[in-house]
Amino acid sequence: MLDSTRPYQRPTTFDRLLTPLHRWIWNDADRRVQKLLRFSETETDGGRDILRAAELTSDPLLRRLYLEHAIDEFRHGVLFRHRAAGLLKVFQSGSNHGFQGDWLAPGGHGLDDLEVDGESDSNMLAFLHLSERAAASRFTVYRDVMQHDPPTRAVFEEILHDETFHMNYTLTQLVRVEPERHKRHLWRARLSRLWKAYLRLATGLAAILGSLLLTIQYFVLLPPFAWLAKRAARRERSGWTVVSPQRTDSLDRQY
Amino acid sequence: MNILGISAHYHDSAAALVVDGMPVCAIQEERLSRHKGDAAFPLLAIETCLQHANIEPKELDAVVFYERPMLKFDRILTCALRAFPKSWKAFPKAMKNSLGEKVWMRGIISSHLGVPGRKVLFTEHHQSHAATAFLTAPTRRAAIMTADAVGEWATLSVGDGERLSNGPATIRRFREIKFPHSLGMLYSTFTAYLGFKVNEDEYKVMGLAAYGKPTLVEQVRKLICRTPDGAFALDLNYFEFHSTAERSYSPRFIELFGPPRNPYEPIDLDSAEGQRFADCASSVQRVLEDTMVELAQALHRETGLTDLCLGGGVALNGVANARLLAESGFERIYVPPAPGDAGCAIGAALYCDRIHFGNPDRDLPDHPFWGPSVDASELARLAREDGHSTVELQDGALIDRVVDDLAAGRIVGWMEGALEFGPRALGHRSILAAPHKIEMRDRINREIKYREPFRPFAPVVPIEAATRYFDIPPGGTRLARFMSGVFPVRPEWRSQLQAVTHVDGTARLQVLERTMEPRLHALLEAYGRRTGIPVLLNTSFNLAGEPIVNRAVEGYSTFLRCKINVLVAGGIRVVKRTSAVPKAQAEKVKKEVA
Numbered sequence: 001m002l003d004s005t006r007p008y009q010r011p012t013t014f015d016r017l018l019t020p021l022h023r024w025i026w027n028d029a030d031r032r033v034q035k036l037l038r039f040s041e042t043e044t045d046g047g048r049d050i051l052r053a054a055e056l057t058s059d060p061l062l063r064r065l066y067l068e069h070a071i072d073e074f075r076h077g078v079l080f081r082h083r084a085a086g087l088l089k090v091f092q093s094g095s096n097h098g099f100q101g102d103w104l105a106p107g108g109h110g111l112d113d114l115e116v117d118g119e120s121d122s123n124m125l126a127f128l129h130l131s132e133r134a135a136a137s138r139f140t141v142y143r144d145v146m147q148h149d150p151p152t153r154a155v156f157e158e159i160l161h162d163e164t165f166h167m168n169y170t171l172t173q174l175v176r177v178e179p180e181r182h183k184r185h186l187w188r189a190r191l192s193r194l195w196k197a198y199l200r201l202a203t204g205l206a207a208i209l210g211s212l213l214l215t216i217q218y219f220v221l222l223p224p225f226a227w228l229a230k231r232a233a234r235r236e237r238s239g240w241t242v243v244s245p246q247r248t249d250s251l252d253r254q255y
Numbered sequence: 256m257n258i259l260g261i262s263a264h265y266h267d268s269a270a271a272l273v274v275d276g277m278p279v280c281a282i283q284e285e286r287l288s289r290h291k292g293d294a295a296f297p298l299l300a301i302e303t304c305l306q307h308a309n310i311e312p313k314e315l316d317a318v319v320f321y322e323r324p325m326l327k328f329d330r331i332l333t334c335a336l337r338a339f340p341k342s343w344k345a346f347p348k349a350m351k352n353s354l355g356e357k358v359w360m361r362g363i364i365s366s367h368l369g370v371p372g373r374k375v376l377f378t379e380h381h382q383s384h385a386a387t388a389f390l391t392a393p394t395r396r397a398a399i400m401t402a403d404a405v406g407e408w409a410t411l412s413v414g415d416g417e418r419l420s421n422g423p424a425t426i427r428r429f430r431e432i433k434f435p436h437s438l439g440m441l442y443s444t445f446t447a448y449l450g451f452k453v454n455e456d457e458y459k460v461m462g463l464a465a466y467g468k469p470t471l472v473e474q475v476r477k478l479i480c481r482t483p484d485g486a487f488a489l490d491l492n493y494f495e496f497h498s499t500a501e502r503s504y505s506p507r508f509i510e511l512f513g514p515p516r517n518p519y520e521p522i523d524l525d526s527a528e529g530q531r532f533a534d535c536a537s538s539v540q541r542v543l544e545d546t547m548v549e550l551a552q553a554l555h556r557e558t559g560l561t562d563l564c565l566g567g568g569v570a571l572n573g574v575a576n577a578r579l580l581a582e583s584g585f586e587r588i589y590v591p592p593a594p595g596d597a598g599c600a601i602g603a604a605l606y607c608d609r610i611h612f613g614n615p616d617r618d619l620p621d622h623p624f625w626g627p628s629v630d631a632s633e634l635a636r637l638a639r640e641d642g643h644s645t646v647e648l649q650d651g652a653l654i655d656r657v658v659d660d661l662a663a664g665r666i667v668g669w670m671e672g673a674l675e676f677g678p679r680a681l682g683h684r685s686i687l688a689a690p691h692k693i694e695m696r697d698r699i700n701r702e703i704k705y706r707e708p709f710r711p712f713a714p715v716v717p718i719e720a721a722t723r724y725f726d727i728p729p730g731g732t733r734l735a736r737f738m739s740g741v742f743p744v745r746p747e748w749r750s751q752l753q754a755v756t757h758v759d760g761t762a763r764l765q766v767l768e769r770t771m772e773p774r775l776h777a778l779l780e781a782y783g784r785r786t787g788i789p790v791l792l793n794t795s796f797n798l799a800g801e802p803i804v805n806r807a808v809e810g811y812s813t814f815l816r817c818k819i820n821v822l823v824a825g826g827i828r829v830v831k832r833t834s835a836v837p838k839a840q841a842e843k844v845k846k847e848v849a
Contacts, residue, residue: 037519044800051816052289055808060640067815085519207351214347219340226339233337239482240430243412248428251376251611254361255325 011137011144023145029091032152033084040080047073052116053124059177062121065169069128072162083155122178126189129170134193136163256614257314259304260604261364262321262383262596264357266292266454269597269676270300271625272308273604276617280307281625281676283597285802289809292455293802297600298367303627312368319607321599322380324360326407328353330434338498345500376611378603380406381567384594385426387602388566389416390609391619392589398558399426400551403567403595404439404454411438413554416564418616424609429557435497436488438543439569441479444494444503445539449532450518453503454568461572462710464540465759466524467533474511475542485553487546524709544575551583561586566602570594571678573734573741573763580730580740587730590739592623593677601625601676622771623681623737626674627805631825634670634807638822638829641815645829650774653826658781661689661791665820666703668796670810671774675803679738680795681765682715682775684803684810686819688754690714690792696754699792702818705799713738714755715765715793717779724748724790725764735766754792765793 026032047070054066116124143156174182260271263284271281280303285291287299305312331349335342356363361375378386384401395418402411414428434440442460443453451459478493493511496503509515516522516532523529551563563585570576570590580588591598608614631647638645648656660667667687675681686703688695690712700708714724721727726743727735734740741763744756755762769776783789796810797803798817804810807824814822814831822829 048289048801051812055806055812063637064641067812071816081519085517088517088519210351211347214350215343218343218346222336222339222346226336229333229336230339238436238488239432239484239486241433242430243414243428245427248379248382251319251378251607252373254323254358254377255329 011140012134015137015141019141019145022141026142026145027148029087032149033087033091036080036084036087036152036155040077040084043073043080044077047071047077049116050128053119056116057121057124059121062125062173062177065173069166069169072166076159076162079155079158083152086151122174122182122185123189125170125174125177126182126185127192129167129174130186130189130193132163132166132170136160136167139163256316256608256612257308257310258604258607258612259301259315259318259368260321260383260600260602260607261297261301261318262599262603263296264294265596266294267595267597268294268297268300269593269600270297270304271601271604271676272304272310273601273608274308274310276608276614278601278604278619278625280304280627281593281601282627282674282805283593283676283802286626286674286805289802291800291802296363296367301368307627312370315368315370315374317374317376317607317612318364318368318370319376319378319603320360320364321378321383321596321603323377323407324358326379328358330405330408334435334497341498345498348500376607378606379409380599381409381412381431382426382428382606383599383602384566385412385414385416385428385564385602386606386610387591387598388564388570388589388594389426390418390424390605390616391591391601392562392564393618393621394562394564394587394589395419396560397562397564397589398554398560398585399428399564399566400554401565401567402438402547402569404443405434405437408433410434410436410440411550411567413550415558415560418609421615421617423613424616426606426610432486435491435494436486438479438487438546439567440494440496440503441489442539442543442569442572444496444508445535447503448508448512448515449536450516450520450522457568458571459707459710460536461540461574462757463522463533463536464574465537465711465757465761466709467530467535467537469538469541470534471512471538472541475538477511478508479542479546481549485550522707522709540572540574543569543572544578547575548578548582551579551585555584562589563587564589566591566594566598568595570739573739574761576734577731577740577742580734581728585730588734588740590734590737591677592675592679592681592737594739595678598677621736623675623677623679624673624683624772625676628673629670629683629807629810629824631670631807631827634811634822634824634829635827637808637811638827643829643832645827647826648828649826650777653823653828654774654778654781656828657687657778657821657823658785660821661687661782662785664689664695666699666818668810668814668819668822669775670796670804670807670822670824671772674805677737678795679765680793680803681737682767682772682793684796684805685715685775686792686794686796687715687778688792689786690752690755690790691786691788693753695792698818699754699794703798704794705817709758711757711763712755712792712794713763713765714752714790715767715775715779716790717776717783718766718768720783720789721764721766724752724788725762727766732766735764736768736771738763738765740764748788751788752790755790 050066051070054063057063139156139160143153146153258273262269268284272279282300282303284297284300285293335346361372364375365372381401385399389399399414399416409431412428412431416426418424446457446460447453479487479489482488493505493508495505635645669685669687671683675683696712700706726745731742741761743760744752744762749756767776779789795803804813
């Protein structure tokens with residue numbers, strides 16, 4: 001049974017609809033380990049981005065808040081990593097194979113792709129606010145489907161507590177920095193997130209198609225060349241190869 | 256003549272600018288983008304170099320890329336074909352990776368910088384390493400050896416070089432060993448097996464080796480055999496790096512050495528399993544050293560020269576370098592401050608200047624400080640805004656205060672002048688501390704660097720006092736100039752240099768000449784007058800997983816996030832109010848704001 005009425009945030013309808021899928025993804029121990037490790041990386045990367053924002057802003061209050069936020073994200077990274085290590089001990093997993101459902105169950109900054117350098121404080125705050133809100137919504141679902149694994153659930157619980165703070169301070173500060181136009185910034189950030197989500201999806205699909213075509217070419221076109229390459233390799237002597245001066249004479253060549 | 260050197264797309268991208276034969280700026284992309292080991296095309300680094308010299312891209316006479324992309328692609332494709340059908344998973348990734356960007360370097364450089372394609376030139380990877388090692392070293396004639404994981408095809412090369420003052424310079428490479436037979440890949444395979452990050456954590460294997468015994472040398476020797484012509488070859492049955500992208504060692508490797516280490520579990524050196532991993536590290540370290548020594552001995556016999564210039568990532572192995580100095584027959588060994596791929600940016604530019612364009616050779620300043628300078632006023636502004644105690648002091652007074660701090664057990668973030676080029680902090684972006692107690696090592700590992708307890712810290716010592724505390728052989732001070740050699744701490748001083756003495760009684764020391772860094776030298780002398788020992792612990796100014804700091808603001812944010820007590824940049828000294836962002840204060844801020 002879901003208990004999303006308890007702390008801190010109700011998940012969005014979309015995330016709630018995906019609950020059965022999330023339950024399936026998180027039910028498998030191997031997938032759980034891989035996802036936690038990936039979340040750990042995502043949180044740490046997010047922490048670095050926010051740290052960069054702290055280093056770039058000229059607003060002293062924002063600098064302190066970003067720094068605090070970054071420290072939280074680094075801590076989340078450690079929490080996820082420790083939990084994954086704990087699970088690894090029990091399940092002796094850790095192989096990275098099989099379907100992981102990555103983009104179906106993204107981590108803290110899932111689809112955000114922060115570009116910190118060159119962003120204004122208001123854009124950054126709007127972006128962070130939406131990103132934290134989305135993360136809180138998803139993490140609420142993850143926490144709720146994790147009833148069979150109380151320690152992992154506790155990790156999400158703890159992180160959710162911080163995400164609530166992050167969500168609130170980013171909005172409060174956005175209103176302070178841009179009292180008149182904060183809504184416009186939020187809308188722009190929403191559109192930008194949507195565009196980036198589309199780009200990710202499109203790039204992901206293109207990558208799948210590209211891999212498929214290259215794999216087909218690999219098995220259809222390459223076998224004769226592979227045979228030739230193997231034959232040449234058998235004839236190749238190991239040991240020293242003399243470097244002819246002519247080979248390195250010209251700097252115009254790329255080969 | 257303005258020549259820009261670029262290294263990119265494998266790991267640790269960098270750019271270097273040579274103007275009229277002299278390097279004027281060199282910097283790794285990671286120091287600017289703040290992504291450790293950033294391999295992206297180094298646009299920020301290029302921009303920094305050009306701004307530093309105040310020149311426009313159109314004023315560049317040549318842009319040199321540090322390797323030949325098509326030759327590299329040839330290797331990738333050939334290896335995929337040779338491993339058919341095992342390489343089916345790696346093939347699409349490799350093709351997308353190469354054909355997506357990496358092979359089109361001429362066009363990419365041309366479009367990014369707006370320079371015509373004819374100005375874009377290419378050196379070979381090991382040619383760049385050789386140039387970095389030889390053309391930056393204060394020697395006229397030397398043998399050259401370069402070794403890394405892989406360039407285009409070459410993994411190790413030997414040759415020689417000659418420079419005539421204000422005359423021509425030549426670099427000859429006699430022969431090379433080709434991929435997949437690679438000392439770097441052998442070491443990296445053990446890095447992966449021991450649960451560390453390949454291309455990043457090789458130095459952890461070296462640190463771990465001191466805790467083990469080389470009991471598995473015979474097993475490691477099954478992996479690498481000597482060829483009749485004096486080179487070596489790997490037994491590829493034990494490896495998979497040449498055929499798949501997933502794993503570098505094969506099931507046979509696991510049969511030989513046992514199950515690999517889980518990277519998420521700490522190494523417990525008191526357990527049998529932990530000891531096995533340390534023994535593995537020790538054994539591969541021994542085999543690497545033996546192989547390097549034998550190759551260098553042969554090169555010494557062949558050339559009859561007294562100096563050896565060493566380049567490539569393997570030259571970062573300070574333990575092996577010290578053995579080379581002791582046993583190879585060479586009297587002096589020169590390792591540049593950035594012997595890895597980043598350093599190739601400077602090597603490629605110098606090669607182009609001296610050898611391609613035939614410009615007369617010039618002696619180069621013998622220091623690693625080629626990056627942007629720190630702006631102390633930026634630190635003062637930030638610290639005052641946050642209410643930290645901040646004072647501006649003249650040199651003598653500042654040094655006295657810092658000596659007080661260090662002697663009182665405080666940890667000091669030290670930023671001075673231009674950023675170092677290369678992986679070592681050599682006194683311009685350093686964390687300094689008293690080296691006397693083991694507690695200091697543990698404190699820095701635990702509270703600042705957040706890293707494995709078995710990893711040692713390096714000492715820095717003035718050249719005048721170096722041999723008093725460390726057992727440095729003839730030629731050793733040169734190797735220690737850029738922290739490239741590991742030497743024993745004299746037994747009588749080990750109890751007073753606990754924080755910088757590794758478990759095997761050695762230290763990867765930096766021997767400092769006054770002319771290279773006068774301020775740190777003065778600090779060491781003042782610290783010596785106060786405590787009797789002019790030695791300090793010197794570790795890079797960064798936290799785990801982050802690049803070394805560049806600007807004052809990055810030093811400041813690092814200072815706030817860990818337990819460094821004092822931060823110094825130029826004449827500014829900042830003392831932290833309490834510990835890093837205290838919890839109670841943080842909670843208060845959170846409540847107020849949220």
